[in-house]
Amino acid sequence: MIDDMLRTPEAVRDAERWTAHNYHPLPVVVASAEGAWLTDVDGRRYLDCLAGYSALNFGHRHPTLIAAAHAQLDRLTLTSRAFVHDRFADFCRELAELCGKDLVLPMNTGAEAVETGVKVARKWGYRVKGVAPGQANIVVAEGNFHGRTTTIVSFSTDADARADFGPYTPGFTVVPYGDLAALTAAIDENTVAVLLEPIQGEQGVVVPPAGYLPGVRRVCTERNVLFVADEIQSGLGRTGATFACDHEGVTPDMYLLGKALGGGIVPVSAVAANADVLGVLSPGQHGSTFGGNPLACAVATEVVRLLATGDFQRRSAELGVRLHAGLRSLVGRGLVAVRGRGLWAGLDIDPALMSGREACERLAERGVLAKDTHGSTIRLAPPLVITEEEIDHAVAQLAAVLAG
Structure with missing residues (x-):
C-alpha cells in the first residue's frame, strides 16, 4: 500500500x-x-x-524508446563533444534526412534550440549577407512563445513571461501574427531572419491564415532573409504531418526542434539547416556539454526512425x-x-x-x-x-x- x-x-x-x-x-x-x-x-x-x-x-x-534507453545506459551515457561517440553520426544523419537538410546541431532544450537559431542567423547575416556589425535584426510575431531565456523573453508579448526581466536584448522587431503585409514592411537591409511558430501553441493553438506561410517563404527568399520555423511543439507528427509547415508545402531555411525528439525520456533539441547556414559556425563559437550525448542520441535516433515510417x-x-x-x-x-x-x-x-x-x-x-x-x-x-x-x-x- x-x-x-x-x-x-x-x-x-x-x-x-x-x-x-x-x-x-x-x-x-x-x-x-x-x-x-x-x-x-x-x-x-x-x-x-x-x-x-x-x-x-x-x-x-x-517500448521501443525505453528499450533504446536501457540498452544505452548499459554502455555509455556522456562523453561531451570533446570526443565523438558511436551514436552521434547516425542520429545527425537520420534527423538531417528527415528534415531534408544537410546538417544538424544537437542541443538539449527547446529554448537552447531557439537561442542557437538566433545566434546562427545573426552570424549568417554578418558573414554571408553582409549586415553591418551589431546591426542584425530578426522579425518575430506577437503572441509568440519560443522559451523563457533572457534573450527570448525580450521579444515576448506575454507580460507574465517578460515583465521585470529587463534590460532586454535588442535586435528584434515584433509584428502581428498572420499579417504578411506587416511582416514584409518590417524587413529591412539589416534583417537576417524571420522567426515564427507555424502554429502558435502557447497562444492557444492559433493556425495562421491560409497562404501566410507560403507568403513568408516567398518574401524571405526575395529579400535574402532566413525563414526560421520553430517546430518545437508543432513538429514531429503533432499536426498530422512531420512538420506543421508541410501542410502548406513550405520548407524553412532552419528547423528548430525539441520536445518530442527526446521521446519523453531525455531532453533533446536540435537545429537543422543546410551547410550554407549552419556552416557559419566554427569550433568554440557554440556548444553544450550535454548536447548530442550518447543517451540522447540513442533515444532520439529511435524517435526519428518511428517518424520515418509515417x-x-x-x-x-x-x-x-x-x-x-x-x-x-x-x-x-x-x-x-x-x-x-x-x-x-x-x-x-x-x-x-x-x-x-x-x-x-x-x-x-x-x-x-x-x-x-x-x-x-x-x-x-x-x-x-x-x-x-x-x-x-x-x-x-x-x-x-x-x-x-
Whole structure:
C-alpha cells in the first residue's frame, strides 16, 4: 500500500513548500504512466491530453524508446563533444534526412534550440549577407512563445513571461501574427531572419491564415532573409504531418526542434539547416556539454526512425479528424471556438461559464488532464498513441464539464 505521506494533498503541499512557484500545477501527483494514461499516488488513472506540451507524442514509456534507453545506459551515457561517440553520426544523419537538410546541431532544450537559431542567423547575416556589425535584426510575431531565456523573453508579448526581466536584448522587431503585409514592411537591409511558430501553441493553438506561410517563404527568399520555423511543439507528427509547415508545402531555411525528439525520456533539441547556414559556425563559437550525448542520441535516433515510417503522422491526421469533429459539436454548448490541426486543439470556453483553469480542474476531477492558457482557453494535445475510444471519452468528459 502507498505510504500515507505520499497521498496527493501532502505531496502537493510538500512540492509547494520546497519549490519556487514558477508553475501552478493541477493538484495531481503522478506516480506512473503507460501509453496515454497516468496514475497518481492514490492509484487513480487519468487520460493524458497534454502529453508534456508535445514532449510525449509517442506516449509514456513507448517500448521501443525505453528499450533504446536501457540498452544505452548499459554502455555509455556522456562523453561531451570533446570526443565523438558511436551514436552521434547516425542520429545527425537520420534527423538531417528527415528534415531534408544537410546538417544538424544537437542541443538539449527547446529554448537552447531557439537561442542557437538566433545566434546562427545573426552570424549568417554578418558573414554571408553582409549586415553591418551589431546591426542584425530578426522579425518575430506577437503572441509568440519560443522559451523563457533572457534573450527570448525580450521579444515576448506575454507580460507574465517578460515583465521585470529587463534590460532586454535588442535586435528584434515584433509584428502581428498572420499579417504578411506587416511582416514584409518590417524587413529591412539589416534583417537576417524571420522567426515564427507555424502554429502558435502557447497562444492557444492559433493556425495562421491560409497562404501566410507560403507568403513568408516567398518574401524571405526575395529579400535574402532566413525563414526560421520553430517546430518545437508543432513538429514531429503533432499536426498530422512531420512538420506543421508541410501542410502548406513550405520548407524553412532552419528547423528548430525539441520536445518530442527526446521521446519523453531525455531532453533533446536540435537545429537543422543546410551547410550554407549552419556552416557559419566554427569550433568554440557554440556548444553544450550535454548536447548530442550518447543517451540522447540513442533515444532520439529511435524517435526519428518511428517518424520515418509515417505511421504516427497518419495516425495524428486520422484521429485528429475525429477529435476536431467531436470538439466542434460542442461549439454553442459551452465552447466558443475550436482551432488546431491533427491531435492538437485550442478551445475557447465561454468566459461566462468558467475560466480555462477551472475547466481543467473539473476535467481532472473526471479523469482527464489538460492545460489552460490565457483566460478561458485550454489546449488539448494527447499522445499520438491515443485511441478512438479514448478520444471520444475525453470529448464526453469535456461535454459534461461544460454542461455543469
